[in-house]
Amino acid sequence: xxxxxxxxxxxxxxxxxxxxxxxxxxxxxxxxxxxxxxxxxxxxxxxxxxxxxxxxxxxxxxxxxxxxxxxxxxxxxxxxxxxxxxxxxxxx
Numbered sequence: 001x002x003x004x005x006x007x008x009x010x011x012x013x014x015x016x017x018x019x020x021x022x023x024x025x026x027x028x029x030x031x032x033x034x035x036x037x038x039x040x041x042x043x044x045x046x047x048x049x050x051x052x053x054x055x056x057x058x059x060x061x062x063x064x065x066x067x068x069x070x071x072x073x074x075x076x077x078x079x080x081x082x083x084x085x086x087x088x089x090x091x092x
Contacts (some may be wrong), residue, residue: 031073042080057083
């Protein structure tokens with residue numbers, strides 16, 4: 001951190017990059033999570049996550065700009081919880 005004096009005031013400047021705490025770490029209850037967030041919260045790895053999605057067991061949405069081949073896939077936390085509850089019932 002660097003201090004810059006301007007008249008009688010001093011201003012603290014930093015070149016450190018600002019980062020936000022992910023919702024799954026901050027203790028919030030998000031509606032959607034990306035694959036990393038799902039793994040952190042539910043311990044479901046990316047490969048199983050996509051398998052569950054392709055089988056219709058959980059829901060997701062792909063955010064992608066028109067004309068782009070890549071985007072960001074977000075998974076519905078409610079659908080993951082519903083799937084897990086269903087698995088608990090099947091196991092009884």
